[in-house]
Amino acid sequence: xxxxxxxxxxxxxxxxxxxxxxxxxxxxxxxxxxxxxxxxxxxxxxxxxxxxxxxxxxxxxxxxxxxxxxxxxxxxxxxxxxxxxxxxxxxxxxxxxxxxxxxxxxxxxxxxxxxxxxxxxxxxxxxxxxxxxxxxxxxxxxxxxxxxxxxxxxxxxxxxxxxxxxxxxxxxxxxxxxxxxxxxxxxxxxxxxxxxxxxxxxxxxxxxxxxxxxxxxxxxxxxxxxxxxxxxxxxxxxxxxxxxxxxxxxxxxxxxxxxxxxxxxxxxxxxxxxxxxxxxxxxxxxxxxxxxxxxxxxxxxxxxxxxxxxxxxxxxxxxxxxxxxxxxxxxxxxxxxxxxxxxxxxxxxxxxx
Numbered sequence: 001x002x003x004x005x006x007x008x009x010x011x012x013x014x015x016x017x018x019x020x021x022x023x024x025x026x027x028x029x030x031x032x033x034x035x036x037x038x039x040x041x042x043x044x045x046x047x048x049x050x051x052x053x054x055x056x057x058x059x060x061x062x063x064x065x066x067x068x069x070x071x072x073x074x075x076x077x078x079x080x081x082x083x084x085x086x087x088x089x090x091x092x093x094x095x096x097x098x099x100x101x102x103x104x105x106x107x108x109x110x111x112x113x114x115x116x117x118x119x120x121x122x123x124x125x126x127x128x129x130x131x132x133x134x135x136x137x138x139x140x141x142x143x144x145x146x147x148x149x150x151x152x153x154x155x156x157x158x159x160x161x162x163x164x165x166x167x168x169x170x171x172x173x174x175x176x177x178x179x180x181x182x183x184x185x186x187x188x189x190x191x192x193x194x195x196x197x198x199x200x201x202x203x204x205x206x207x208x209x210x211x212x213x214x215x216x217x218x219x220x221x222x223x224x225x226x227x228x229x230x231x232x233x234x235x236x237x238x239x240x241x242x243x244x245x246x247x248x249x250x251x252x253x254x255x256x257x258x259x260x261x262x263x264x265x266x267x268x269x270x271x272x273x274x275x276x277x278x279x280x281x282x283x284x285x286x287x288x289x290x291x292x293x294x295x296x297x298x299x300x301x302x303x304x305x306x307x308x309x310x311x312x313x314x315x316x317x318x319x320x321x322x323x324x325x326x327x328x329x330x331x332x333x334x335x336x337x338x339x340x341x342x343x344x345x346x347x348x349x350x351x352x353x
Contacts, residue, residue, distance in 0.1 A: 015346030021196030026343035037323040053085025080167030080346040172202035174345030194294025196220035219294030243298030291341035317344040
């Protein structure tokens with residue numbers, strides 16, 4: 001796992017975000033105090049190859065990733081991936097103040113009471129959070145547990161491609177890293193990344209993650225419902241979802257699907273925000289930072305802003321980065337930026353592990 005922040009002086013890893021719909025790859029170069037985009041790209045996965053963050057068809061995923069890396073001409077074999085879904089638990093716990101050595105021993109011996117998995121079946125990592133409210137005798141700790149079987153399947157598949165996996169992170173923390181690095185803002189925000197099959201929510205208060213969760217809801221639901229409801233091809237449904245093509249005679253049916261699905265997404269986001277606000281009444285949220293392919297669903301950003309009465313920012317992780325305009329098209333970059341946030345959050349990490 002990797003919860004530490006970016007090291008500004010080192011060469012960087014290649015970030016690989018393996019979702020249920022597509023693989024996203026991002027390779028950056030540090031230039032002074034910012035970054036230059038070396039290569040970015042994505043490739044669709046066969047349906048069912050990855051489900052709920054679990055590798056179901058390693059051979060197919062391997063083929064797609066190998067082809068994508070070759071097409072992008074990426075030679076950097078030090079890579080980072082992130083995981084999410086039911087096989088990962090992220091939990092904030094409050095403990096008595098103790099030294100780092102004592103904390104490490106405590107987590108090893110007592111972690112099982114905080115996670116719903118057999119302790120021998122998971123990798124565990126933790127990070128002590130900065131003290132709050134001048135309570136000297138207590139400390140907050142972010143605890144992460146990931147099923148070994150799930151992580152090892154990814155590592156084995158990547159090793160078969162002769163890739164050296166130096167970092168296994170969690171989607172929500174990769175998102176946090178890229179937001180803090182690019183925005184350099186420290187107000188209280190909810191980072192919300194909507195993928196094809198899951199939504200990552202990570203709430204930051206004064207630059208510290210205080211609530212992180214995955215929700216089994218994503219933009220693939222919307223496409224599937226359009227396909228099954230009005231009987232059109234998957235690609236046509238995708239175009240309607242993104243506002244590229246009009247729904248025509250199916251306007252009423254599509255609006256109904258949009259309303260039901262968007263309402264479910266907003267409900268999950270508001271549930272997390274309400275929990276945060278209940279525990280932090282003196283630190284209200286300033287904004288929701290929206291990313292992921294689902295963030296491009298036509299009208300959703302505005303709907304979320306109305307329902308939450310918060311500013312909703314469409315996050316572009318590449319906004320402050322330079323790139324070779326002969327290699328990368330500006331419109332392409334703007335189009336893929338929302339779903340590249342997690343891959344970019346991995347790609348800003350040091351290769352010196």
